[in-house]
Amino acid sequence: MEDQDLNMEKYKVKRALRTALCAMAVAFLGLSACREDQDCTSQYTRDIKVAFFEIDVPSDPAAENDTVPLQVRFDSVYVKELPDTAYHKGDNLVTSLEIPVHEGYDKLTYVFVNKSVKYELEVGYKGESSFISEFCGLEFVFRDLEVLRTGFRFADVREPVLQVGTEMNIRVVDGRLDPEN
DSSP: OHHHHHHHHHHHHHHHHHHHHHHHHHHHHHHHHHHHHOOOOOSBOSEEEEEEEEEEOOSSTTSOOEEEEOOBOOSEEEETTEEEEEEEESSOOBSEEEEEOOTTOSEEEEEEEETTEEEEEEEEEEEEEEEEETTTEEEEEEEEEEEEEESSSEEEESOSSOBTTOSOSEEEEOGGGOTTO
8 A cells, every 4th residue: 555655646746747847848938939929120220311412403493492312422431539430432322321320429420521522410319228128128219310510511300210211311412412513
């Protein structure tokens, strides 16, 4: 009878262990499934999209001027506060450029070099961290973008929050940048 009781106890312990292991496996799989399904893709970006335009002078003198996209060529683009960082080099024509902001600053001056002429664009912005989840961690959101000073003829903010998919954050209007000039 003692052997039977001992076997019965062993059976109960094994059954309890199996049940506990199964429960832990289910819990682990459930948690990992949540993590796999967790979308950590941010809707925000660290890049300012600067688009270039020129004034389109209409043939009708009574009509108002409008802007049209302008293809420009820059020898280089860099941040004045970080002169060793070049963001654009090359001979290709572009109608817009994406230039990054930096977390450690609340304003930066970007220098656009075109045929040895330097155009500065000083921008201000606010960066703040936002908690997504324990799995994803933090993301940085840059907002309140503003043009503080510019060497271009005209520059204005079209979208003050740096978001993925934005067509343009800053519009620059300056016909002097035309590569044909």
